[in-house]
Amino acid sequence: MSEADELKMAVNKFREVRGIEPEPESVKRKVGGGNENILMAVPAYGGELKHKMALSLLNLVGMLRDLGYGTE
Numbered sequence: 309m310s311e312a313d314e315l316k317m318a319v320n321k322f323r324e325v326r327g328i329e330p331e332p333e334s335v336k337r338k339v340g341g342g343n344e345n346i347l348m349a350v351p352a353y354g355g356e357l358k359h360k361m362a363l364s365l366l367n368l369v370g371m372l373r374d375l376g377y378g379t380e
Contacts, residue, residue, distance in 0.1 A: 312375065346377065 323330060348365065350357065 311371070346372065 350361065
């Protein structure tokens with residue numbers, strides 16, 4: 309099972325437990341159509357990023373790329 313499928317299952321279970329109706333197909337948007345922009349802000353008041361933060365950002369970018377988002 310892919311990570312995307314696991315995430316969908318977790319979201320569906322969360323909605324079911326909370327009694328939230330699922331979104332109709334007409335409302336759902338497609339991911340990775342090429343027009344999405346995500347701005348990630350990283351607070352670095354001291355001027356340095358810890359290595360764990362950099363690894364987390366790289367992992368996030370990799371996951372977004374796997375979902376079809378472009379990177380720059």
